[in-house]
Amino acid sequence: MKLWLKILCAVLLFYALLSSFYHPLAPGGLTVDIEKLVPGANTFVYSGYNTHFKDHSNDGLQFFVSSGSHYYPTEIIEVIDNNHAKVNVVLPDTLPSEEIAFYANTPTDGTVYIMKPMDISAFVFHQNYTNGSVPVKVANDQHQNFGYPFQVIIFESIRNLMWHVPMWFTMFVIMFISFIQSIHVLSATGRENMLDSSMIYVQSGIHDRKASASAETGLIFCILGLITGSIWARFTWGAWWTNDPQLNGAMVVFLMYVAYFILRNSVNDEEKRARLAAIFNIFAFVLLVVLLMVMPRFAEGLHPGKSGNPAFSSYDLDSSLRMVFYPAVFGFILLGYWIYNLRLRIKILESNEEI
């Protein structure tokens, strides 16, 4: 591996590490401490996250309660701090829509909103009844600097994007190397009759070592991806393991590559082992693509980008998240390739030792 690639790897990983902790989370609405809305006066405390209520208490801070696309103005009783404010809203007894949301507007944060399940049985709903509503310009995503998109259940753990997801990207790339090397093993042994057989043995032997070294490195990243994913799932989805198709697919892939090494260890004849393992590895990689890339797109699941859950790219329109995510992925891929390279050289040294 070239030195500049190693330096690039270090720089990219440093950038990923820095950006995963340095950039702020975009402001968002957290909760309102009210369970039942009634016609007339409702007083509640609005809690935001990373918002700037106090800083803008005299210029531009506004709260609204919306019903469908209609907005009802509120009176600010007290701004407690940057994230809390006590407000009062007077609602009519007929609202245009059952979709109630609580908006907060500040010049720095733009518009943040909260949708919370609430008892609204005291109201009558009529589509054309818009008494008391005011026109409001909702300014979504107004925050200027790059920030991680705010998501209610995920919060700061969105930063795991820089750690958990690159593990799987690295695994794909390293396993692809393994797949290619396995094809080389088979094509080298296929030419057996045409060339000097000792030559063939050396060729398929080096490809076999490359295939097993890369599969081993890929397996490390697979294990790290499984563990980090499990922890992330525990504190966002509420369970160490869920029935998400991507999770089960990942587990099958993990077991498959474990089986690959069990198969390798159970065959003593080196040439036979190379061919058997190569065939198994080719099937394993095809299954990996099917299980991790194709199947989850057709099934219900919790991962972003599947069955109505938007992928991260839909949250940021200027793709500033991509600009830090892809360097992180590339840095980890380079690191994985470097580790594979070391593993391979150790393997070759060990085999020289045996002869």
Place this chain on the structure above:
Amino acid sequence: MKKYNAVFACLLLVLFTNSAAASSSLEEYFYASGKIKVVITVAAIVLIGLFVYLQRLDSRLKKLEKNKIEK
């Protein structure tokens, strides 16, 4: 390998004693300050995992070096 087993056993012990004490306190710990501790744990696991694997490669290399010197 034996020393790694001891390290893993310690880690597991820490994890289980934490979760056995009270699941809700574990949740409280990780949900505090916007779940940033989840990120720290995940980052630590990635770094520790890579470190352990590199350490294993290192010990393999050491064995090769030792054999070479003996020859």
